[in-house]
Amino acid sequence: MPRDPLIGIVGKPSSGKSTTLNSLTDASASIGSFPFTTIDPNRATGYVQIDCACSRFGKESLCKPNYGWCTNGKRHVPIMLLDVAGLVPGAHIGRGLGNKFLDDLRHADALIHVVDVSGTTNAEGKNTRGYDPLNDIEWLQDEIRLWIEGNLKKRWGSIVRKHTATKSNVVDTLQAQFGGYGSQFSMIQRALDRLEGLPPLEHWNDDWITRVVKSFMVEKFPTVLALNKIDHPDADKNVSKIMLKYPNTKSVLCSAVTEIFLRKLNKQGFIRYEEGTEFVDTCEDDPENLKPLDDKILSRIEGIRDLVLYRFGSTGVVQVLQAATDILNLIPVYAVRNIQTFQGGNGQNVFRDCFLVKRGTSVGKVTRHIMGTEVTIAAIETVGGVRVSEDAPVEPGKNDILSFKIAPKSKDT
Numbered sequence: 001m002p003r004d005p006l007i008g009i010v011g012k013p014s015s016g017k018s019t020t021l022n023s024l025t026d027a028s029a030s031i032g033s034f035p036f037t038t039i040d041p042n043r044a045t046g047y048v049q050i051d052c053a054c055s056r057f058g059k060e061s062l063c064k065p066n067y068g069w070c071t072n073g074k075r076h077v078p079i080m081l082l083d084v085a086g087l088v089p090g091a092h093i094g095r096g097l098g099n100k101f102l103d104d105l106r107h108a109d110a111l112i113h114v115v116d117v118s119g120t121t122n123a124e125g126k127n128t129r130g131y132d133p134l135n136d137i138e139w140l141q142d143e144i145r146l147w148i149e150g151n152l153k154k155r156w157g158s159i160v161r162k163h164t165a166t167k168s169n170v171v172d173t174l175q176a177q178f179g180g181y182g183s184q185f186s187m188i189q190r191a192l193d194r195l196e197g198l199p200p201l202e203h204w205n206d207d208w209i210t211r212v213v214k215s216f217m218v219e220k221f222p223t224v225l226a227l228n229k230i231d232h233p234d235a236d237k238n239v240s241k242i243m244l245k246y247p248n249t250k251s252v253l254c255s256a257v258t259e260i261f262l263r264k265l266n267k268q269g270f271i272r273y274e275e276g277t278e279f280v281d282t283c284e285d286d287p288e289n290l291k292p293l294d295d296k297i298l299s300r301i302e303g304i305r306d307l308v309l310y311r312f313g314s315t316g317v318v319q320v321l322q323a324a325t326d327i328l329n330l331i332p333v334y335a336v337r338n339i340q341t342f343q344g345g346n347g348q349n350v351f352r353d354c355f356l357v358k359r360g361t362s363v364g365k366v367t368r369h370i371m372g373t374e375v376t377i378a379a380i381e382t383v384g385g386v387r388v389s390e391d392a393p394v395e396p397g398k399n400d401i402l403s404f405k406i407a408p409k410s411k412d413t
């Protein structure tokens, strides 16, 4: 059974990790209880915003998720986040929280690297001016690579001896080494396929080992860059530099502190703010429903509109989490009791249960993930009561709303 996806938040001290995490985990509407089975202090529930299936069928007013919430067809689906704190240069040799950080990381399926693009904090997170954040992207990648490489090189002699003695396949040999990082055979295969002219493992020199580890990292730790603090005047030139140097890495511009500020005022009834958008109303726009603000805060909001919202379309925070689920290829799948009305088990409300699963996963696998392996599924249906085979893949808008008919337990069991 696939486990729930986990997204790690990484970045140097003072880059804005906690602020970003707070804005991703702050649930502004009343929400269901915690859906995940394991809770540890570094984990928090974030909410990724998706277009809910209820809006496909004009049933927005009847939508009531068991977990998260849905407003006018914009649904906030829970996803587990991992706060990977304490990374400083030299972590792989034990600086800062050192290996503790790296150990936490192995559980993550994707990373959000929060980068301070204002250039006002150095590699250690201390105040400065004109720091080049390109360094942060490089050294974070290097730390992870050196950690994996270090572990591999320590045992390289015996790895090669065993590999040749047992005439093993290179994928099997690497899976035995990388299994501890949560690797899978398919991941390793893809990582190796990307490397042209790769010699047999027994002929790998240091350079080839580095290339293999880098390629493996692309598979194991797909990364979104959250280019944070875009509200700062020095951010623009740093953002352009990063985009030029890393054209193929998903980057999202954001201002976590702005998001926190707007959500707070929204909760207190001073503004109307729709998360993930550029729309903010104040008492000037709606004096009857919004509380009055003093001139200082009004002018700060004006600044936020000009510097962040109108320039970039939003604070970017909602989009950061969306980008992380996109690189993992996750799509929402809905389990309903009644395939005609989309109602849940209690016969009320629609689309109560929504799960994020990898696009292309077979319906059978999704079924077992949701229903468990003990039950016997007699039939699976999708929209219109159409039967779906267990092999059919789930895709956005296709086989993504499912109803399961359970076979009655036989008397012998």
Ligand SMILES: Nc1nc2c(ncn2[C@@H]2O[C@H](COP(=O)(O)OP(=O)(O)OP(=O)(O)O)[C@@H](O)[C@H]2O)c(=O)[nH]1
Binding pocket: 011, 012, 013, 014, 015, 016, 017, 018, 019, 020, 085, 086, 125, 228, 229, 230, 231, 232, 254, 255, 256, 257, 258
């Ligand atoms: N201008 C600006 N400042 C920000 C933004 N996000 C965070 N900050 C500020 O950056 C500082 C550090 O933010 P934190 O969220 O504590 O950073 P962190 O990465 O969690 O730091 P550590 O806990 O030391 O690892 C705080 O003063 C924040 O207010 C932003 O979008 N814009």
